[in-house]
Amino acid sequence: MFHKENGCFHAIESYFSEALPKQFTFPFYYTPHSLCIAAADEVKAYLNFQTDFEHNFGLDDSKKGSKIGKMFGVMIVKTTEGQLGFITAFSGKLAESNHIEGFVPPVYDTLHKDGFYKKNETHVNSLTAEIESLEQNLELEKAQLDLEKTKLETTQKLEDFKKRAKAEKQLRKQRRVEAEGKLSDLEKKVFFENLKQESIQNNIDLKYLKLSIEADVIKAEEHLAELIQPIENLKLERKTLSASLQKQIHEQYKFLNAKGETKDLITIFDATDLGKAPVAAGECAAPKLFQYAYEHYLKPIAMAEFYWGISPTAEVRKHGQFYPSCRSRCEPILGHMMQGLDVEPNPIESAGKFDGELEIIYEDDFLLVLNKPHEFLSVPGKTIKDSVLTRMQAYLPNATGPLLLHRLDMSTSGLLLVAKNERTHKKLQKQFINRTVKKRYVAVLDGTLETTKGTINLPLRVDLNNRPRQLVCYEHGKKATTTYEIVEVTDNKTRIHFYPISGRTHQLRVHAAYYKGLNRPIVGDDLYGTVSNRLHLHAETLSFEHPVKREWVSFSCEAPF
Structure with missing residues (x-):
């Protein structure tokens, strides 16, 4: 039964007479063993009636807050004394906590108040707050509007000049035609030279107008850049800190296997096509269950995972239904953690x-x-x-x-x-x-x-x-x-x-x-x-x-x- 006072190990009563599986569950394609179903039913019963924590699974319309369903896992295990029982885990956080009584702890607790993650998270959050404050600065908004206004005004100035130049060119052409029959050769020579100089001056005026327009735009862009640069510097600092922090976190996630060998996330994912661990790797229920079993000398017998709560917006997940472990995050990790275990063959290969x-x-x-x-x-x-x-x-x-x-x-x-x-x-x-x-x-x-x-x-x-x-x-x-x-x-x-x-x-x-x-x-x-x-x-x-x-x-x- 799911007795919290017994810690994370929940003994299976002796009246269970089902034969134990000969091999451990292949976690990416399986039919849940009857013992796993019974263990999951106990966890589901607890989740239905518990009052130990507040989490909105989206199953009760009267509850407030974001509706978030969760994956849970159960693992049938045997102690060194031969006692049969099960352990259970949830993926990620539950009720904004990594620790819920009766469930196994995380492989690494990123929420520990004295841990490096929480301390650095405070710095990251302060950088984010400073960035948001600068981004909401009215002077920044005014500079952005001034740049847009300058670009529009300069475009309009250029269009107006070109319209006038086109009209003046047409007028010079007309004056040239009219002068042909009215002026003497000498007068025409002087008159046409004046028209030519007007055309040249027009092109010069256009050139200086473009230079003036370009200068106005550059001035507005430089002013905006002066305000944006501190924001970009802070974002770079935050990105660098986050990457360093992520690397430190991945080094803390150390996973055991049945042989007693340990590998961290970086080592595990270095050997994959991904090259690096995806977000939340190691936070799923399955790695937590294996880690706890190995650390407490419990022999893994079988496992199953089920979804609890409202269906997510993108995935197909049904409340209470069993699902395989996720592949991108869990397959490399469990591939290491199951070494030394006699695991069912991958049915997909056959x-x-x-x-x-x-x-x-x-x-x-x-x-x-x-x-x-x-x-x-x-x-x-x-x-x-x-x-x-x-x-x-x-x-x-x-x-x-x-x-x-x-x-x-x-x-x-x-x-x-x-x-x-x-x-x-x-x-x-x-x-x-x-x-x-x-x-x-x-x-x-x-x-x-x-x-x-x-x-x-x-x-x-x-x-x-x-x-x-x-x-x-x-x-x-x-x-x-x-x-x-x-x-x-x-x-x-x-x-x-x-x-x-x-x-x-x-x-x-x-x-x-x-x-x-x-x-x-x-x-x-x-x-x-x-x-x-x-x-x-x-x-x-x-x-x-x-x-x-x-x-x-x-x-x-x-x-x-």
């Missing part, structure tokens, strides 16, 4: 294997349509080379061009179109670009919907901290549109047809799971929902104009679920 023959639905001299099995790649991956593309290259050795016209996610099954030559590929590709190709997907959602049909517009981009997951992002995301219609609802499951207007990565999966989409994940979605026997998403129909026969063709393949 995924994508298909021993059977690909089912070809239709084939002629120009193209073919096939039924891609689920958990099979459309194109080769970093480690897995077998794919639809490599199979087609072997099946069509004399084909030219890129072959595939589109792709399906590895977990998605259904129809794929293949062009046998480059000309056919270009003609079909044009149809995809013009969005005249019609596609229908069938899916089963976990839950029921009140609507019968509709359209979802949610822009998507990759989650840089947790590839290949996608985020909803209105600032940097690419437009993604899906229409849908309900087929039937049975046993709290919704069978649905999706018609993607665009073709973004994981578009249908995110549009289904995201709280501003359908808020119902697809059954078996291991990224945005819960693991099942498979992802219940299938590309069921495909229609297009045959590029050679010039007739509309349509193909279908019934979903295997």
